[in-house]
Amino acid sequence: MAMEAEASSLLDSLSAVVVHGTPPLSVKWFSAERHGAELLVALNGRDRRFGVDSIGTDAAVLNTYAVIERFHPDVVVSAGTAGGWRRSGGEIGDVYVSDRHVVHHDRRIDLPGFSEYGIGRYPVLSLQNMAAQLGLKIGIVTTGNSLDESEPDRRMIMASGAVVKDMEAASVAYVCLQMSTPFVAVKAVTDLVDDHTPTAEQFNTNLTMASRRLSEELLRVIDWLIPRELAQLD
Ligand code: SAH
Numbered sequence: 001m002a003m004e005a006e007a008s009s010l011l012d013s014l015s016a017v018v019v020h021g022t023p024p025l026s027v028k029w030f031s032a033e034r035h036g037a038e039l040l041v042a043l044n045g046r047d048r049r050f051g052v053d054s055i056g057t058d059a060a061v062l063n064t065y066a067v068i069e070r071f072h073p074d075v076v077v078s079a080g081t082a083g084g085w086r087r088s089g090g091e092i093g094d095v096y097v098s099d100r101h102v103v104h105h106d107r108r109i110d111l112p113g114f115s116e117y118g119i120g121r122y123p124v125l126s127l128q129n130m131a132a133q134l135g136l137k138i139g140i141v142t143t144g145n146s147l148d149e150s151e152p153d154r155r156m157i158m159a160s161g162a163v164v165k166d167m168e169a170a171s172v173a174y175v176c177l178q179m180s181t182p183f184v185a186v187k188a189v190t191d192l193v194d195d196h197t198p199t200a201e202q203f204n205t206n207l208t209m210a211s212r213r214l215s216e217e218l219l220r221v222i223d224w225l226i227p228r229e230l231a232q233l234d
Helices: 004-014 057-071 114-119 128-134 151-160 169-178 199-225
Strands: 017-019 028-034 037-043 076-084 095-104 137-143 164-166 183-192
Touching (some): 004 037, 057 076, 095 128, 095 169, 128 199, 137 169, 169 183, 183 199
Parallel strands (some): 095 137
Antiparallel strands (some): 017 028, 076 164, 095 183
């Protein structure tokens, strides 16, 4: 997870306790036990220079790699808030589960072979049955390092068919693919990209509510995953 505010409701519900991180990285790790399973909540932590949460792809890659190296998790979940679109039926507070693959929308490399490399198209666990049972929306998640959506971004997003926009999922999935670790994203919508209200304003208004929704649905997802063999999911 990227932001402390996104995680606080989940950490409370899990009665999670601090785990020693991996200095000098700013990561903040917490552990909890649930129905016999060991959970690790790994936040990217605060940027030492800028004093804000370490959002975006770089910090997500570092944290994901450090966690997989240390804990060898059965599954990694990129959890957080995200933008949705009215045109895809998105509503504030919706919780989406990633489907098919995750992509990047701001890595445009018009050279042979590199276009596809830039987009990434990393695999995600196939959890359509789970989403149907839990009443969660599913769709392609797209990642970029900006909160806004530029015109070139918009064109990439239209082409990929993505319905959820964040700043971390594809980079976490990239590390998971390198490390052969199953991956899924669970994202709660704080803002609608195609609404006339500026994204940052929507984000600030809805962050608390969306983080609570994220925590509620993430716990249902975790409870669904715990008793299942990963082999059953793929
Ligand atoms: N203004 C906020 C910064 C939040 S940045 C602050 O000062 O606290 C947005 C974070 O939420 C990122 O981690 C990203 O993954 C997610 N996010 C929410 N809505 C998004 C959107 N429309 N586009 C991209 N990322 C979004």
